[in-house]
Amino acid sequence: MTPFVRLDGVSKRFDTAVAADGVTLEVERGEVLALLGPSGSGKTTLLRLLAGFEQADAGRMIIDGADVGGLSPARRRCGMVFQHYALFPHLDVGENVAFGLRGKKPGGRVTVERQVAAVLALVDLAGFERRRVQELSGGQQQRVALARALAPEPRVLLLDEPLSNLDPALRERTRRELRQLIKRVGITTLFVTHEQEEAFDLGDRVAVLAAGRLDQVGTPDDLYERPASLFVATFVGRANVFRGAAAHALGGADGQIVVVRPEAFRFSEIGIPGVVKERRYTGAAAFYLVDGGRGERFEVLAAPGAARVGDRVFVEATRVLTFAEERE
Amino acid sequence: MNSGNRRGLPGALLTLLLAWLVLYPILVVVAEAARGDAIAVFLSRGGEWHALWASLWISLASVALAAAVGVPLAFLFEWLDFPGRKTLGSVIALPAVLPPFVGVIAFLFLYGESGFVARAVQHVLGLERAPWRLQGAGAILLVHAYSMYVYFYLFTRAGLAKLDASMLEAAQALAAGRWETLRRVTLPLIRPALAGAALLVFMTALGSFSAPYVFGGGFRVMTTQIVATKLNGELPLAMVETVALAGVALGGLLILRHTEGDDILVALGKGTAPRRRPIQSVGGRALATAAGWLLALLLLLPHLTLGLVSLVPYGTWTTEAVPPVLSVVNYQRLFGEPERLRPLVNSLWMAAASTAAAVALALVAGALVGRRRPGRIPWRGPIEGLLALPWALPGTVFAVALATTFSVQHPWALRWVLVGTVVLLPLGLLVRNLPLTGRAVLAGFRQLDPALEEAAASLGAGRWAAFRRVTLPLLRPALAAGASLAFVAALGDFVTAIVLYTYDNRPISIEIMSSLRLSELGVAAAFGVILMGLSALVLAVGARR
Numbered sequence: 001m002t003p004f005v006r007l008d009g010v011s012k013r014f015d016t017a018v019a020a021d022g023v024t025l026e027v028e029r030g031e032v033l034a035l036l037g038p039s040g041s042g043k044t045t046l047l048r049l050l051a052g053f054e055q056a057d058a059g060r061m062i063i064d065g066a067d068v069g070g071l072s073p074a075r076r077r078c079g080m081v082f083q084h085y086a087l088f089p090h091l092d093v094g095e096n097v098a099f100g101l102r103g104k105k106p107g108g109r110v111t112v113e114r115q116v117a118a119v120l121a122l123v124d125l126a127g128f129e130r131r132r133v134q135e136l137s138g139g140q141q142q143r144v145a146l147a148r149a150l151a152p153e154p155r156v157l158l159l160d161e162p163l164s165n166l167d168p169a170l171r172e173r174t175r176r177e178l179r180q181l182i183k184r185v186g187i188t189t190l191f192v193t194h195e196q197e198e199a200f201d202l203g204d205r206v207a208v209l210a211a212g213r214l215d216q217v218g219t220p221d222d223l224y225e226r227p228a229s230l231f232v233a234t235f236v237g238r239a240n241v242f243r244g245a246a247a248h249a250l251g252g253a254d255g256q257i258v259v260v261r262p263e264a265f266r267f268s269e270i271g272i273p274g275v276v277k278e279r280r281y282t283g284a285a286a287f288y289l290v291d292g293g294r295g296e297r298f299e300v301l302a303a304p305g306a307a308r309v310g311d312r313v314f315v316e317a318t319r320v321l322t323f324a325e326e327r328e
Numbered sequence: 329m330n331s332g333n334r335r336g337l338p339g340a341l342l343t344l345l346l347a348w349l350v351l352y353p354i355l356v357v358v359a360e361a362a363r364g365d366a367i368a369v370f371l372s373r374g375g376e377w378h379a380l381w382a383s384l385w386i387s388l389a390s391v392a393l394a395a396a397v398g399v400p401l402a403f404l405f406e407w408l409d410f411p412g413r414k415t416l417g418s419v420i421a422l423p424a425v426l427p428p429f430v431g432v433i434a435f436l437f438l439y440g441e442s443g444f445v446a447r448a449v450q451h452v453l454g455l456e457r458a459p460w461r462l463q464g465a466g467a468i469l470l471v472h473a474y475s476m477y478v479y480f481y482l483f484t485r486a487g488l489a490k491l492d493a494s495m496l497e498a499a500q501a502l503a504a505g506r507w508e509t510l511r512r513v514t515l516p517l518i519r520p521a522l523a524g525a526a527l528l529v530f531m532t533a534l535g536s537f538s539a540p541y542v543f544g545g546g547f548r549v550m551t552t553q554i555v556a557t558k559l560n561g562e563l564p565l566a567m568v569e570t571v572a573l574a575g576v577a578l579g580g581l582l583i584l585r586h587t588e589g590d591d592i593l594v595a596l597g598k599g600t601a602p603r604r605r606p607i608q609s610v611g612g613r614a615l616a617t618a619a620g621w622l623l624a625l626l627l628l629l630p631h632l633t634l635g636l637v638s639l640v641p642y643g644t645w646t647t648e649a650v651p652p653v654l655s656v657v658n659y660q661r662l663f664g665e666p667e668r669l670r671p672l673v674n675s676l677w678m679a680a681a682s683t684a685a686a687v688a689l690a691l692v693a694g695a696l697v698g699r700r701r702p703g704r705i706p707w708r709g710p711i712e713g714l715l716a717l718p719w720a721l722p723g724t725v726f727a728v729a730l731a732t733t734f735s736v737q738h739p740w741a742l743r744w745v746l747v748g749t750v751v752l753l754p755l756g757l758l759v760r761n762l763p764l765t766g767r768a769v770l771a772g773f774r775q776l777d778p779a780l781e782e783a784a785a786s787l788g789a790g791r792w793a794a795f796r797r798v799t800l801p802l803l804r805p806a807l808a809a810g811a812s813l814a815f816v817a818a819l820g821d822f823v824t825a826i827v828l829y830t831y832d833n834r835p836i837s838i839e840i841m842s843s844l845r846l847s848e849l850g851v852a853a854a855f856g857v858i859l860m861g862l863s864a865l866v867l868a869v870g871a872r873r
């Protein structure tokens with residue numbers, strides 16, 4: 001099967017930064033791809049390149065078999081939800097949603113109105129047509145932005161940190177609703193986030209960006225179990241990083257870096273000796289901060305009663321990830 | 329950077345057009361001034377130095393007077409509470425709706441030799457002749473103080489409203505007394521507002537023409553000197569005078585800009601403004617209220633005078649203290665005789681045309697260089713500078729510069745004979761309007777969230793559709809504000825008109841002047857009332873959200 005969206009060696013350089021550095025990426029039809037990376041890693045730029053707000057310096061972008069590189073944003077048919085929603089303040093909710101429908105639909109106003117009503121119902125805002133956008137809550141504004149983007153039936157939905165403007169209490173529920181909605185519509189989606197949990201929850205696959213480069217694309221399990229780089233290993237999930245002698249002790253070869261997930265450590269009779277400095281209780285388990293001497297500190301995830309602060313312990317790794325010394 | 333290249337050419341073209349409109353005429357004047365022996369003549373004449381010095385000290389004195397009236401009023405209205413504060417607070421800004429020339433004739437009718445006040449005093453004291461003549465520097469300063477304190481009043485109030493109450497409380501907690509807090513905390517914090525008002529008053533006073541023209545008598549300032557020299561036919565000397573005045577204006581601008589500094593209050597963010605202190609004692613409240621209304625009456629007197637005089641039929645008011653006959657005959661004649669209505673029509677079309685053109689140019693400038701965008705925007709600096717330049721130079725300077733530039737036919741030098749045609753005055757008004765519309769529209773563009781236009785684009789709207797359906801509606805308040813200010817300024821203009829008008833496009837202000845010459849005070853006042861009413865109406869519409 002040919003991919004629905006394809007980026008091929010896309011690069012974009014700004015005066016001060018390389019925002020996209022030869023990014024090659026494929027998204028299947030109906031797939032939800034999460035773009036994960038720290039702030040400034042080029043996630044937004046990648047969406048903006050695809051939507052046509054920025055021109056790539058190099059590379060090709062293909063949607064549904066056609067190169068869209070030369071098309072204006074108006075003709076790319078990418079629905080975009082902006083980080084701060086960018087709702088038109090001079091239009092009401094209904095007019096916002098109808099914005100992209102003007103002149104498109106035969107049948108005129110009645111059809112447009114019916115369609116607006118349908119899309120608003122889809123995002124659970126039925127009957128909100130004549131409300132002013134300023135008087136909506138953050139979550140409602142987010143859903144209007146989504147409805148507005150979906151109304152013209154775009155080929156690809158682009159979401160830039162769609163949940164970052166919501167307060168934490170609302171975020172989880174909205175995430176769930178967003179996932180259901182995207183799946184119901186069945187639209188190919190790229191969405192940007194800097195939070196791993198969000199990426200894992202919403203994305204069928206996750207693409208990890210670092211400094212404009214695509215480090216790895218894969219399912220959440222892939223990224224966690226088989227990270228392709230030290231950056232992915234440390235950015236996705238918790239990780240203890242060992243270099244030099246300590247890496248050696250854990251079975252790393254010369255010049256290798258060893259990464260151990262907290263749950264891949266266990267208290268034992270043998271292994272690395274240390275002293276428990278802190279214990280953080282999380283209910284089902286507890287995190288133990290162990291001081292191995294020589295400034296070596298690492299986290300162990302174990303049963304809540306496995307050790308106490310001040311205990312002398314031995315720690316054994318059940319599974320290690322090894323990486324070559326990072327390239328500069 | 330891609331968009332930068334695309335915008336490079338239109339930006340360059342707009343820069344050239346603006347440079348031709350606002351910079352080129354000034355350069356022409358400078359070149360003409362440098363020719364011949366006019367500079368030597370200027371330097372050798374005592375009268376020139378007197379006028380230059382008079383312009384300077386009148387402007388500085390106007391700043392001091394306007395501050396002395398406006399700043400205390402601002403503190404009073406911002407910090408104290410008394411009955412009627414709200415109403416009075418807006419009445420106090422009323423001098424702003426009087427176009428300069430109309431204000432001047434209102435003063436003439438009110439405090440002039442044969443004005444109401446002089447007549448009343450004459451009657452009460454049984455004097456043979458008028459007790460005073462309203463003339464010279466004192467009269468000019470009186471008018472300036474009346475019309476320009478508003479800038480200090482509004483700027484200071486805005487500055488005070490931004491103050492954070494906790495900052496003042498902190499000073500008091502540190503054992504600073506009330507006066508000490510004022511001196512060491514409040515005044516330094518509102519300094520940018522005060523400096524801004526001072527700059528505005530200085531520039532306005534330096535360019536002021538109507539008051540010195542009507543009340544100056546033998547006392548000449550640079551603006552009236554230039555026009556007199558030009559009427560005398562000593563054109564090269566007029567050029568030198570124009571350059572000298574422009575020099576003073578730019579010098580003043582640079583010095584005052586320097587003292588303005590950054591607005592630190594903006595950086596600190598907004599706290600809660602200090603609460604107004606109600607005046608406690610009953611006597612104090614009554615006194616404040618009475619003083620307030622008295623002040624309001626004083627400020628409204630010129631407007632009322634104008635209204636009253638406009639109702640006096642020609643020749644019916646001779647020696648009486650108050651006019652014996654009142655009727656609407658002046659208005660009837662005004663609207664009944666097409667030839668008398670001509671100036672009104674002229675003023676309206678010229679104000680409308682020059683405002684529309686200034687708005688259009690400002691919109692193009694905004695669309696090209698006004699949006700918030702990361703990185704360097706080519707041509708932004710030159711375009712913004714050229715749009716603001718006419719504000720930095722007195723109106724007389726521009727009027728003379730345009731009259732000079734467009735008095736010869738050198739098409740290859742982009743100069744055509746426009747003197748004597750009806751297009752030169754609207755062109756001059758357009759130049760004067762550019763800073764007003766430019767400032768408002770550029771500010772509007774700067775407030776636009778770029779994501780809104782991008783959202784429109786991703787929803788299928790092309791460039792023009794996005795502009796029409798999103799950008800333009802969002803700019804509407806800024807456009808209305810800039811356009812209404814420009815329209816009112818053009819409608820009431822006298823400075824530009826007196827240099828550039830022809831019989832065919834003579835505006836209201838010129839007609840008022842000729843009516844005064846013919847002693848048709850009623851007609852002059854009726855025109856003044858119409859101008860005042862139109863100004864107030866347009867400003868009110870423009871300020872509506």
Ligand SMILES: Nc1ncnc2c1ncn2[C@@H]1O[C@H](COP(=O)(O)OP(=O)(O)O)[C@@H](O)[C@H]1O
Nearest residue numbers: 014015017019038039040041042043044045702
């Ligand atoms: N329009 C621009 N002009 C200049 N630099 C930019 C622009 N947009 C983004 N950048 C730079 O490109 C890099 C990537 O930015 P961005 O795509 O916004 O990252 P993210 O969305 O992952 O936080 C950053 O270093 C940012 O400063």
Ligand SMILES: [Mg+2]
Nearest residue numbers: 040043044045
């Ligand atoms: Mg971003």
